[in-house]
Amino acid sequence: MIRLALALLLALLLQTTPASAQDCTAQTTDFDFGTVSLRAGAVNQTEGSVKITCRGGPISAVVRPVGICLTFGGGSASNGATPPRRFMTGAGGALLEYQLRQTSGGAALSQIFVEVLMLLGNGSTTVPIYADIVAQSVQLPTGNYSASYAGSGPAGVQMRTGVLTCNILAQNQPAGGFQVRAQAASSCDVSTTALDFGNIPAQIARPVDKSASVEVRCTDGTPYRISLGLGQGAGVSDPAARKMRNALSTLTYGLFQDAGRSQPWGDQLGNNVGGLGAGAAQVFTVYGRIFANQVPNIGVYSDNIVVTIAY
Structure with a gap:
């Protein structure tokens, strides 16, 4: 064996x-x-x-x-x-x-x-x-x-x-x-905060101002432009006269580039905002205003804005 x-x-x-x-x-x-x-x-x-x-x-x-x-x-x-x-x-x-x-x-x-x-x-x-x-x-x-x-x-x-x-x-x-x-390749990220006007009077005697922010991160040296859509209001063509809705009632408001609310922020070359990427976060303030002399129905009003980064 x-x-x-x-x-x-x-x-x-x-x-x-x-x-x-x-x-x-x-x-x-x-x-x-x-x-x-x-x-x-x-x-x-x-x-x-x-x-x-x-x-x-x-x-x-x-x-x-x-x-x-x-x-x-x-x-x-x-x-x-x-x-x-x-x-x-x-x-x-x-x-x-x-x-x-x-x-x-x-x-x-x-x-x-x-x-x-x-x-x-x-x-x-x-x-x-x-x-x-x-x-x-x-x-x-x-x-x-x-x-x-x-x-x-x-x-x-x-x-x-x-x-x-x-x-x-x-x-x-x-x-x-x-x-x-x-x-x-050149790349960008974007994030936003909500624009909340809070509680407003039923009779708006003076403008109601609030702000939000758009944070953009683009690769260093990348030129870009930020556009804000006109929202979901019917027939809106002016970025300073957007419409929030509550059922059949509307509330006119605008979005602006400056604190004085004199430069509307829209989605066209003449009214959008440009920047140059730095490889880090760049924050832009969106200035909102609900205009005076409106008498809205009681309720919650809202609108959705599309933020677009072109680069």
Whole structure:
């Protein structure tokens, strides 16, 4: 029984040892996001793949598996963790965070294990890889961003080959590197506060003034214009004479650019407001006025204004 066990072990070693002689290569495609928006909520995704090709080894077995382990580091800019946070680098060292994943929306990519079936000494397989930009921020400058992965080393791509798994008769082999690229376009975010006039008298003897704000964040150097729609009042064409409604009753009000309520704020080039992005929040005050000499019905009046940022 002991002799038989030794004989089987020797036979297994004789059969598997030459299997480590195959030559494998791994080539990962570049990941190019193209032109991306950095505004909040923007979705920037792309995909690529890694192709593994193996040749050589014994051809006595018609079909045999080769275990491949590919380890992906953090590239040219990362936090060094496992799995890493990955960054593309732009002008002035600006960092745009992205991530590689083995499945769309899955966990961050760290290692891929795959079996390549060798048929008469040849085999290949292709594994998809997905990429997405993780953090959007208009505080980042526009322009080109990139990251690079070497074909070896802990920050790049490392490949090990073995028999069935990566831990039996394993060999380290070089893997091809790749690039990650994106071009950040001008982007803007906007947020607003409500304009609440509060409780007003049933007979409006004098104007009622309140204000709200529009907060704009645009990438540095991006020119933009802020337009305020005319609201939902029927037949409104003057930004200084908008209509709030309560059933069939209306209340005339205006929105203005200045505290003196002399410059209406509308949606045309002559009455909207311009600015230049600074990569940080810029706050604009909207001055509202309900005009005097109105006798509205009792109730709640409201209107909806669309704020548009053109850049």
